[in-house]
Amino acid sequence: DAEKKIMEFAGGKTPESGKLSLTAPEIAENGNTVPISVSVDSKMMEGDMVESVIILADGNPNPEVATFNFTVMSGAAAATTRMRLAKTQNVIAVARMADGSVYMDKKEVKVTIGGCGG
Numbered sequence: 001d002a003e004k005k006i007m008e009f010a011g012g013k014t015p016e017s018g019k020l021s022l023t024a025p026e027i028a029e030n031g032n033t034v035p036i037s038v039s040v041d042s043k044m045m046e047g048d049m050v051e052s053v054i055i056l057a058d059g060n061p062n063p064e065v066a067t068f069n070f071t072v073m074s075g076a077a078a079a080t081t082r083m084r085l086a087k088t089q090n091v092i093a094v095a096r097m098a099d100g101s102v103y104m105d106k107k108e109v110k111v112t113i114g115g116c117g118g
Contacts, residue, residue: 002058002092006104009054009094015104020053022093022105031085031111038093040077040103044070049098050077059089085111 006015019041028034040050049072055065068079077095085091088110095103 002056002063002090005054005056005064006092006094009096010102011096011100013100013102015094015102017105018103019097020093020095020103020105022091022107024091024107024109026108027110027112028085030113031087032113033082034085034091034109034111035080035082036091037080038068038078038095038105040095042077042097044072044075044077046072047099051096051098053077053079053093053095055081055083056092056094057083057085057089058092060084060086065091085109087111 021039024036038053042048042050050070052069054067056063065083070077090106092106
């Protein structure tokens with residue numbers, strides 16, 4: 001489930017709020033293609049570096065949607081994708097920083113037509 005995945009990704013640390021921004025529509029007319037984007041406020045240099053961001057959908061049959069890995073060469077910790085949502089649920093983004101700190105942002109997306117056969 002999503003909580004277990006978050007704890008695994010976070011290495012047992014409790015994610016903090018701030019730094020990470022998740023953008024998702026409040027209402028998705030079609031769950032087959034829901035646009036989402038994430039960005040982390042980071043200089044992407046030694047001492048302020050994002051390693052990876054995981055995206056989860058807590059109501060999907062498989063909650064793990066995507067993982068984005070970053071390096072200094074990325075320049076910015078930002079990504080945009082589209083995902084499927086089976087039903088109205090929370091979309092959760094968790095960012096793991098190089099210093100071990102973890103940040104989380106969550107948005108509820110209302111789905112009018114399910115995208116996973118639901």
